[in-house]
Amino acid sequence: MKTSLLTASVAVALLAATATAPAHARPTPDGPVAVTTDNETPALYDDEQGGNASGDDPAIWVHPHDSRRSVVLATAKEGGLRVYDLRSRELQSLPATAAPRADGVAGRYNNVDIAYGMNVRGRTVDLAVVSDRYNDQLRFFTIDPAGSATRQPLTEVTAPELGFLFNPDRDAVGDEHTAYGVSVWQPRPGEAYAVITQEGTTRIATARITSSTNGVGYSDVQHLSMPGSFALPDGTTWTPCEEPGTGPQLEGLGVDQDTSTLYAAQEDVGLWRVPLPLGTGQPRLVDKVTDFGIQDRWNPETEECDPVGPDRGLGGHLLTADAEGVDVYDGPGRTGYVVVSSQGDDTFAVYGLTGRNRAVGSFRIRGVDGADDVNGSDGLAIASRPVGPYTRGLLVSHDExxxxxxxxxxxxxxxFSYVGWGSVADALGLTAVPR
Incomplete structure (x- = not known):
């Protein structure tokens, strides 16, 4: 497996660019608007009785002919994967089995996305692509074309002995700075790359998804280091406070497939726009978290960061750290939006896809008819097509x-909670016409 590291000059250019990156977001006059959900999946419990299942990130697979048979996939970390139908009923629970390596261990499935129209063993299939933190690799599952009409929609097809994405050996993988966030980039039909972030660092990787008689794997891994420190207008440098031994990591990712543009959330920094392939253009900081530039200091007793510096007014208005889940609503023409979960205040920020990615507002998700409000969203997914009863698209969010x-x-x-995209669009005055 070929691995390369993009030149450090890219990161230097990024550092200089952040000094003047504008905070585009502005609060709406009445603050975040509210949308509602009455459709949520059964609770997962992160304890021994519950199989150490902790929900994190969803993906939506849209059936090509009958959208009523679409399914929602969700990671449960050590609890593996879950598959739900459009009424949020569990169809399948897959354990996080040991990776197919000689030194493979039981997995921890962190994030998931979909690759459509891939050739696997002579068949055209759709794939679920999953990041496995405990093995620093990707895992792959074919999606049965029957969708929710079958009781076992997913089947693992991961090739054996795949290389580590970020680490040189198993001992280094044990430190857990491993594969974290994941999104799929498909520049052409039948061709797909996984975009992956590394836990506890500022690195992003891309890997070309490949297929052989042994299963599905990847090759041509390339890395890009994003900034960990930022030049401020007064000539000082700001470094986000993190636990010792870690950097300001990225997790949530979404790709605008039409322009090969990656949107990446750096949790304590903000939302980035990154051209793909990595290194072909300069990343740009679209918006900043509210406390950007405020100096904090790590407190080993509380294991938290305590503010020690003033608020210089350099932050944005819509993202309260952590900036987490990211996905793209892809409308007709160049109509579209980037949605980011603002975990620190339980809201979701929305930006336009074109130009300078102007912020267009934010929303909260309120539970009705027995569903609870959505809080602490770690991940989200958007389907930009009709999905069963969600005729103008579907948004699914993690809730914790x-x-x-x-x-x-x-x-x-x-x-995980389901929200019709049409209700978000109506509340914020956005376009909601499926492609």
Missing amino acids: PETGADVDPERDATN
């Missing part, structure tokens, strides 16, 4: 903590 009458309050519960 999950609460409600049927949830055990003594256990760490998470789940």
